[in-house]
Amino acid sequence: MSRFLIPGLRSLRSAAFGADPSGARLARIRRSPNFSVAEGSFQNPVGARTRPTGSTLEFAKIYFRKEERVRRGPAGTVPVHATTLADLAKPPVGGLRVTWMGHSSVLVEIDGRRVLFDPVWGERCSPFSFAGPKRLHPVPVPLEALGPVDAVVISHDHYDHLDMPTIKALTGTDTVFAVPLGVGAHLERWGVPADRLRELDWHESAKVSGLTLTATPARHFCGRGLRNQQHTLWASWVVAGSEHRVYHSGDTGYFAGFQEIGAAHGPFDVTMIQIGAYSEYWPDIHMTPAEGMQAHLDLQGGEPRGVLLPIHWGTFNLAPHAWSEPGEDTMAAARRAGAAIALPCPGEPFEPGSGSVPTAPWWRGVALTP
Structure with a gap:
């Protein structure tokens, strides 16, 4: 009976669920060396458990217990730098400026061009306006006030990285969208x-406005709908200009491939590394701050070069850990490694080579004390 219901269910799907790849796009997916035709899904570079491990009951107790819910959010108003056009009007003195907009959304101004990673301006990372993880702070700047963007780069199709309202708003601009293989089906449905x-497979590159954008491996998974066909790839990204190079991890578990990415494309002026929403229940698909620091070192050839910008934390409540824990643990990992990190509050621009990278723990004023 279910085979007769599926077409009807497809027609009822919210547009936010996106679209399944088909036709020439699906044929290209099936030819990818990273896709298993036998299993009908993309494969990770090394094995990864993509579903929570351990007791579901124990996880539910931890996640929904009132005192645990409280510690996963700020105790006060999150400080946000009200980014203005004046902040961004002057080109960066050294040719590279980075503005963390919260979670994994980052504006990178690099060698005269502007790249926007994983833009999520929506109030919830969810297909629904009334349910799902809600923002813990406002966006630092309205999307329409951001100014022209040369490229929008998407790491994968989970809702906290690919936001339909944001993409629809950006379709009215001249920007180019760089996405992993299969993700283009969602964007085409949205206009x-x-x-x-x-649309790139791992190790493929595209030239956009003089920049080279390269999709590189990550250890994660994909999906926006209940059927979750695993027909869209996930990726980290390298963006190289004439003078600077940056890396955005997307979501990923730790794996030895960071060394290979660094050897092929590094070293980097800035690495934007996922260090939040980790848990012992899903250790293979999200990194802890210590693992994120090791990834940064791997990408830099084993040396504490460049600047690490911690991302994927502070904006949405997506894991059992305390809200401020990723920031504190990243600071501790940086001290142990002797590495430079940037700790801007959301919306605060900084130039990695300027010698004035923000390093104050801005979250402490609104974090619950243990």
Whole structure:
């Protein structure tokens, strides 16, 4: 009976669920060396458990217990730098400026071009306006006030990285969208013209406005709907300009491939590394701060070069750990490694080579004390 219901269910799906790859796109997916035809899904570079491990009951107790819910959010108003056009009007003195907009959304101004990673301006990372993880702080700047962007880069299709309202708003601009293989189906459904898509498999590159954008491996998974066909790839990204290089991890568990990425594309002026939403229940698909620091070192050839910007924390409540824990543990990991980190509050621009990178623990004023 279910086979007769599926077409009807498809027609009822919210547009936010996106679209399944089909036609030439699906054929290309099936030819990918990273796709298993036998299993009908993309494969990780090393094995990864993509579903929570351990007792579901124990996890539910921890996640929904009132005192645990309280510690996973700030105790006061999160400080946000009200980014203005004046902040961004002057080109960066050294040719590279980075503005963390919260979670994994980052504006990178690099060698005269502007790249926006994983833009999520929505109030919830969810297909629904009334349910799902809600923002813990406002966006630092309205999307329409951000100014022109040369490229929007998407790491994967989970709701906290690919936000339909944000993408729809950006379709009215001239920006090019760089996405992992298969993700273009979602964007086309939301109105992005095919000629503005650069859809890449791992180790493939595209030239956009003089920048080289390269999709690199990550250890994660994909999916936006209940059926979750695993027909969209996940990726980390390298963006290289004439003078600077940056790396965005997307979501990933730790794996030895960071060394290979660094050897092929590094070293980097800035690495934007996922260090939040980790848990012992899903250790293979999200890194802890200590693992994130090791990834940074691997990407830099084993040396504490460049600056690490911690991302994927502070904006949405997605894991059992305390809200401030990723920031505190990243600071501790940086001290142990002798590495430079940037700790801007959301919306605060900084230039990695300026010698004035923000390092104050801004969250302590609103974090619950243990």
